[in-house]
Amino acid sequence: MANLQVNQIKRHLESNYIPHVDDSDIIETGEKKEIHVLSRALAAYSVASLGNYDPKEVCSNITDEFGDNGIDLIHVDVDSKKMWLVQSKFIVNGNKGVDCGELHKFIKGIEDLCNADYSHFGTKTKRLQAEIDQALQDAQFHIYIVIAYTGNNLSKDNNDILLPFISENNDPTEIMELVDFNLARAHNILRQGLN
Numbered sequence: 001m002a003n004l005q006v007n008q009i010k011r012h013l014e015s016n017y018i019p020h021v022d023d024s025d026i027i028e029t030g031e032k033k034e035i036h037v038l039s040r041a042l043a044a045y046s047v048a049s050l051g052n053y054d055p056k057e058v059c060s061n062i063t064d065e066f067g068d069n070g071i072d073l074i075h076v077d078v079d080s081k082k083m084w085l086v087q088s089k090f091i092v093n094g095n096k097g098v099d100c101g102e103l104h105k106f107i108k109g110i111e112d113l114c115n116a117d118y119s120h121f122g123t124k125t126k127r128l129q130a131e132i133d134q135a136l137q138d139a140q141f142h143i144y145i146v147i148a149y150t151g152n153n154l155s156k157d158n159n160d161i162l163l164p165f166i167s168e169n170n171d172p173t174e175i176m177e178l179v180d181f182n183l184a185r186a187h188n189i190l191r192q193g194l195n
Helices: 002-016 030-051 055-059 100-114 129-136 156-169 183-194
Strands: 073-077 082-089 142-149 176-181
Touching: 002 030, 002 183, 030 055, 030 073, 030 082, 030 142, 030 176, 030 183, 073 129, 082 100, 082 129, 100 129, 100 156, 142 156, 156 176, 176 183
Parallel strands: 082 142, 142 176
Antiparallel strands: 073 082
């Protein structure tokens, strides 16, 4: 009954996140626009719940736009030395996985950030450039690579793309961590919050 869990998450996003999500640049209409906005809200929900941040604050760091270079949200926490890089996809029926092409684009975007190459990013990322550069130049920062989606699990093909990239960046010391923020994890956090 994945639809029930997806709908419960959807209601939570509509109440607590979507009021703070800027959708003025979305040209789609109807259901496509709704899913696009829900994907942005899901990105914020993943970071806000994992890092215990204010939803409104995290929503202000959504970078999803045309020309986002695959990164839907960038949140820099200077106090705890954490940087969150998110790709998100709201899947209505909860039974699809993550597109491998989108993951390749996401990794390319992260590589561009690490190389301080902002030429492939839109204005939403460029406005965070000073914070991002400061975090990436500080050896104390830990980078969380978050895949947020309302599906079951990352596929073998997904992991074959993500894990070598994480491993390469963690040699010789660990600086990156992959976070699989799937439907089960999103729903468990929601249940714990309600309890």
